[in-house]
Amino acid sequence: MAAELAASENVELTPEHFEVLHLLRRFYQEFEVSPAMRPLTKYLKEHLGADKSSSIYLLKLFPGSPAKLAAKFAGLPRPENCL
Template structure:
């Protein structure tokens, strides 16, 4: 088990602590198994953060994914099937990014 510092909600305090092993550990703590479909979104989410220096809320996330994936994979329903009812929030946590500002 890897030990990394997190806030009260489980988001990494130091973004440099992220690795795929840490992502797997976070996902496991959320009772979520990661498939290739999850990793595809996680890696694009990290790319978004590197480009814009913020974690996207749902609407910007869907728009960004639509530019990089098929239309079916850039839909709220698809993301909810992967990450639950708050996909932008959960995917950001697993990707080692801060909580999106517009997510409760």
């Protein structure tokens, strides 16, 4: 399902995408909310390190609005703070 959603946004999913998507789903299970950008980067930093949690890194993977697009691909609700 994630691959189909990504294809509709012209994104080809890689292992790096799935690494973020799995952690995003884990965040959702822990906190019962889809994270906006700042909580997402903080959570990713805890679990993946600084090099894979920066806004620039996430923008390369999920262009435009990383938190919103990643939540969509992960099958989660849109983060409340995302337009």
